[in-house]
Each structure stands twice: as C-alpha cells, then as structure tokens.
Amino acid sequence: MIQLDDVSLAYAGxxxxxxxxxxxxISVAKGEFAAVVGPSGCGKSTLMKLVTGLVKPxxxxxFVNGEPxxxxxxxxxxxxxxxxxxxxxxVIDNLMLPLEIVEPYRSSFRTKKAExxxxxxxxxxxxxLQGFGDRFPWELSGGMQQRASxxxxxxxxxxxxxxxxxxxxxxxxxREELWCxxxxxxxxxxxxxxxxxxxxxxxxxLADTVHVMSARxxxxxxxxxxxxxxxxxxxxxxxxxxxxxxxxxxxKIAEVRQA
Amino acid sequence: MNKPIETLxxxxxxxxxxxxxxxxxxxxxxxxxxxxxxxxxxxxxxxYASPLLKNSFVTLWTTMAGFLMAVAFGLLLGLFVGWSRTIxxxxxxxxxxFNSIPKVAVVPILVMWFGIGEVPxxxxxxxxxxxxxxxxxxxxxxxxxxxxxxxLRALGASKxxxxxxxxxxxxxxxxxxxxxxxxxxxxxxxxxxxxIAANAGLGHLMTQAGSNxxxxxxxxxxxxxxxxxxxxxxxxxxxxxxxTGWAFRSQQSAGG
Numbered sequence: 001m002i003q004l005d006d007v008s009l010a011y012a013g014x015x016x017x018x019x020x021x022x023x024x025x026i027s028v029a030k031g032e033f034a035a036v037v038g039p040s041g042c043g044k045s046t047l048m049k050l051v052t053g054l055v056k057p058x059x060x061x062x063f064v065n066g067e068p069x070x071x072x073x074x075x076x077x078x079x080x081x082x083x084x085x086x087x088x089x090x091v092i093d094n095l096m097l098p099l100e101i102v103e104p105y106r107s108s109f110r111t112k113k114a115e116x117x118x119x120x121x122x123x124x125x126x127x128x129l130q131g132f133g134d135r136f137p138w139e140l141s142g143g144m145q146q147r148a149s150x151x152x153x154x155x156x157x158x159x160x161x162x163x164x165x166x167x168x169x170x171x172x173x174x175r176e177e178l179w180c181x182x183x184x185x186x187x188x189x190x191x192x193x194x195x196x197x198x199x200x201x202x203x204x205x206l207a208d209t210v211h212v213m214s215a216r217x218x219x220x221x222x223x224x225x226x227x228x229x230x231x232x233x234x235x236x237x238x239x240x241x242x243x244x245x246x247x248x249x250x251x252k253i254a255e256v257r258q259a
Numbered sequence: 260m261n262k263p264i265e266t267l268x269x270x271x272x273x274x275x276x277x278x279x280x281x282x283x284x285x286x287x288x289x290x291x292x293x294x295x296x297x298x299x300x301x302x303x304x305x306x307y308a309s310p311l312l313k314n315s316f317v318t319l320w321t322t323m324a325g326f327l328m329a330v331a332f333g334l335l336l337g338l339f340v341g342w343s344r345t346i347x348x349x350x351x352x353x354x355x356x357f358n359s360i361p362k363v364a365v366v367p368i369l370v371m372w373f374g375i376g377e378v379p380x381x382x383x384x385x386x387x388x389x390x391x392x393x394x395x396x397x398x399x400x401x402x403x404x405x406x407x408x409x410x411l412r413a414l415g416a417s418k419x420x421x422x423x424x425x426x427x428x429x430x431x432x433x434x435x436x437x438x439x440x441x442x443x444x445x446x447x448x449x450x451x452x453x454x455i456a457a458n459a460g461l462g463h464l465m466t467q468a469g470s471n472x473x474x475x476x477x478x479x480x481x482x483x484x485x486x487x488x489x490x491x492x493x494x495x496x497x498x499x500x501x502x503t504g505w506a507f508r509s510q511q512s513a514g515g
Contacts, residue, residue, distance in 0.1 A: 052413040074415030084407045088428050088505045101416045
C-alpha cells in the first residue's frame with residue numbers, strides 16, 4: 001500500500017537547508033496497522049506529509065497503491081493531536097466536511113445529504129457519541145472532540161488513515177478508551193493505518209508493525225513485528241511479553257537519542 | 260448581581276454627566292460662547308430641529324455610502340490579500356503607507372477632482388475605513404491552522420475549497436469585528452470632509468454655526484454626532500454578535 005524507497009527530504013531553514021529525513025525506507029502492506037515511533041523532532045510528521053503527498057521528497061520515491069505520489073493523494077483521512085473541528089459547524093456537519101470535498105461524494109452531496117447524514121450518525125455511534133451530532137465542538141470535552149475528529153477522518157471510508165499523535169493530549173483513561181475505539185473501527189473496516197506516536201504502549205497495543213526512527217535526520221532504524229493475537233484486549237498491555245516489547249523499543253529510542 | 264443597576268448604569272452616567280455639566284456652567288457662570296450649558300444646547304436642538312435633522316441625515320447617508328463601499332472593497336481586497344503569502348507580503352507595505360496618510364490631507368484633492376459636495380465626503384469615509392476591514396479579513400484567512408489545511412488538502416481539496424469551507428467562515432468574526440472600527444472611522448472621515456468643504460451635513464452645519472458664534476448650535480451638532488455614532492456602532496455590534504456568535508461562545512468552551 002505504501003512504499004518509501006530511500007527517501008530524503010530537506011527543507012530551507014533559517015540557517016541553510018535542514019535535512020529532516022535521510023534515506024528512509026518503509027513499506028506498509030494493505031490493511032496493515034503500522035506505527036512509527038521515535039525521539040521528538042525526528043521527522044515523523046514529515047513522513048506523514050510525504051506519504052499523503054503534501055510535500056515532495058528531495059530524493060527517493062514514494063508510492064501509494066503502487067503509483068508514484070505526485071500530489072495530494074486524495075484518499076487519505078488524517079487526524080492530529082488537536083481535533084481541529086470547525087467551531088461554526090455542528091459535530092455532524094464537521095463530520096460531513098470530507099464528503100463535501102472528496103469524489104464521488106462531492107457531486108452527489110446535495111442529493112444524498114440525508115443518506116450521508118445517516119452514515120455520519122452511525123459512525124458517531126460507533127465511537128460512543130450518539131446524540132451529540134447537533135452539538136457544537138466547543139460543547140464537547142477534549143476526548144469527545146478527538147472522537148469526532150477520528151470520525152471525520154473515516155467518514156469517506158479512506159483506504160489510508162494517517163494519525164499524527166491523535167491521543168497525545170488526552171488523559172490516560174480516555175486514551176486507552178480511544179485505543180479500543182480505533183482498534184474496533186480498524187478491525188471492522190480494515191483500512192491501512194499509519195500511526196505516528198510518542199507513546200510506545202500505544203504503538204505496541206495497536207500496531208502490527210512498529211517502526212523506530214532515529215534522531216534527526218530521521219531514518220527507520222528498526223522494524224518490529226507485533227504478533228499479539230487479535231482481537232487484542234487492553235489486558236494485553238499487562239502481559240510480560242508486552243512489557244518486554246515496550247522496554248526493547250524504549251531502549252532502542254534511548255540509544256538513538258544518545259547517538 | 261445587581262442586574263437592574265447594571266442595565267441602568269449607562270443611562271445614569273449619561274444623565275449624571277449632563278447634570279454635572281449644567282451645574283458647573285451655572286455655578287461658575289460660564290459664558291455660553293465658551294461652553295453652553297446642556298439646557299441651552301437642548302433648547303437649540305429644539306429650535307433648530309429641522310436643519311439638524313436634515314444635516315444629520317446627509318451625514319448619515321454619506322457615512323453609510325462610504326462605509327458600504329469600504330465593506331465591499333475591503334472584503335474583496337482582504338480575500339485577495341489573504342489568498343497567498345506572496346500577495347500578503349507584497350501588498351502589505353503599500354497598504355500601510357496608504358493608511359498612514361492622514362485623510363484630511365486627501366480631502367482638498369478630492370474637492371479638486373469632484374467639487375464641493377457629498378462626493379468628497381463619501382470618498383473620504385470610504386478611504387479612511389476600508390483598511391481595518393482588509394487587514395482583518397486577510398488576517399482571518401492567513402491564520403488557518405496548517406493542520407486543518409493538511410486535512411483538507413490530503414482529501415484533494417483545492418485552494419478554493421479550503422477558502423470556501425474554512426478560510427472564509429473563519430475570517431467572518433474578524434470581518435464583522437472590523438465593521439465596528441470601520442463604521443466609526445467612516446463617520447470621522449465624512450464629518451472631517453464636511454467640515455473642510457461641503458454645503459450640507461453636520462460638519463458643515465457646525466462650521467457655519469461656529470462662524471456665527473452660535474455655540475449652543477455647535478454643541479447641538481456635536482450631540483447629534485454622538486447619537487448617530489453610537490447608533491451606527493450599536494448596529495454593527497449587533498450584526499457581529501448575530502452573524503458570528505460561535506466565535507464568542509467557542510472561546511468560553513468548557514472542558515470536562
């Protein structure tokens with residue numbers, strides 16, 4: 001689904017070019033849940049922008065769905081640390097925003113509005129937000145806003161979901177709750193996910209594969225398969241094997257931070 | 260707490276101001292050529308009600324005409340300037356330069372071009388008031404959260420889509436907020452122009468009355484200006500609250 005071959009990216013900084021990524025290679029299979037972890041400032045977010053075609057690599061190739069990426073990929077859903085909901089739209093209208101932009105929904109938006117609305121409602125239900133559709137974002141708590149943001153990134157049934165530390169601003173309990181929400185949605189719809197995170201437990205619990213990035217300039221220095229059986233319950237986080245994996249990842253990152 | 264007092268407070272202060280003014284004038288025996296007492300001013304307002312109303316109306320419509328031009332032009336230019344960073348960078352210094360010219364200095368030029376009358380007043384009102392609208396609209400557009408733009412662009416949204424769905428709605432509180440400033444400025448512009456060169460309007464009336472030493476009438480003109488100014492400000496403030504209430508409510512968003 002996603003293939004990065006020896007991709008480097010430099011951008012113009014104030015004191016000359018800054019190398020954000022240097023010779024990064026990564027591949028994510030269709031339907032795979034991939035997590036990218038690494039020290040802060042290692043270019044994880046740059047990786048997201050490369051994959052979605054928002055920035056062009058300085059060298060190397062990016063392929064999505066077997067085709068080289070030349071511009072915005074038009075099929076990705078994205079969610080970030082901030083929910084970024086539009087305060088002048090109700091929750092439902094926020095969810096429907098991608099449908100107003102992406103084809104084929106865009107051209108049939110007016111005629112099929114009721115159908116899309118029903119779809120948005122049912123998506124809200126799956127994340128536990130039923131009945132909140134007519135509220136405005138500011139009437140929701142941070143966790144609820146993040147759920148809505150997740151729904152917005154999924155409403156057009158994207159083949160690819162890009163998540164940039166989506167749960168970083170939440171408290172521990174809400175975060176674990178949303179892990180399970182994401183796990184369930186992913187298992188039901190089976191899209192490809194790239195999750196960028198600082199949280200090693202999050203990566204280990206959710207992902208099939210965890211990629212560890214080095215400090216800037218970033219490159220993938222280790223890829224680990226996570227083979228806890230699915231469906232995973234949150235209890236898996238308290239098993240020794242899980243702790244071992246998290247510890248190993250942690251040591252790896254500590255190592256690259258030293259370097 | 261003390262809700263009725265709070266609603267009454269503006270009125271009480273206004274009446275109090277006039278009472279103190281009246282008392283001071285009587286107590287210190289101030290000549291009405293220097294500072295007429297409110298009673299004299301109100302008497303003058305009654306006596307000259309018809310010319311005051313007529314000239315107030317002229318000032319009102321020139322202000323509104325200039326203001327509406329400023330709204331249309333400011334909105335368009337703001338959208339244009341906010342569209343891209345390059346345009347923003349390129350046009351900003353020019354606009355700053357234009358805005359720092361005192362508009363009083365432009366009135367004689369306008370008079371040369373269009374003659375004495377209402378046109379210079381309208382144009383002065385327009386010239387002085389479009390700037391805050393441009394800056395506010397452009398700022399609203401230029402400060403779209405980059406992440407939100409990424410979300411839309413990753414969906415394949417064009418620049419126009421981003422502007423329509425996010426930029427323009429987002430700029431609206433800035434726009435309506437700037438109207439309050441713009442209407443006040445337009446009013447200033449119209450009156451300044453009328454004072455310098457016009458044959459109607461409150462500014463003209465006051466200059467005439469001043470040269471005839473009719474100080475109560477001058478002050479009656481001032482009061483009329485104040486009332487008009489408050490009225491126009493109130494209308495734009497109401498409009499702002501009505502059109503973009505979400506911007507105020509979302510600021511006090513509760514967490515939990």
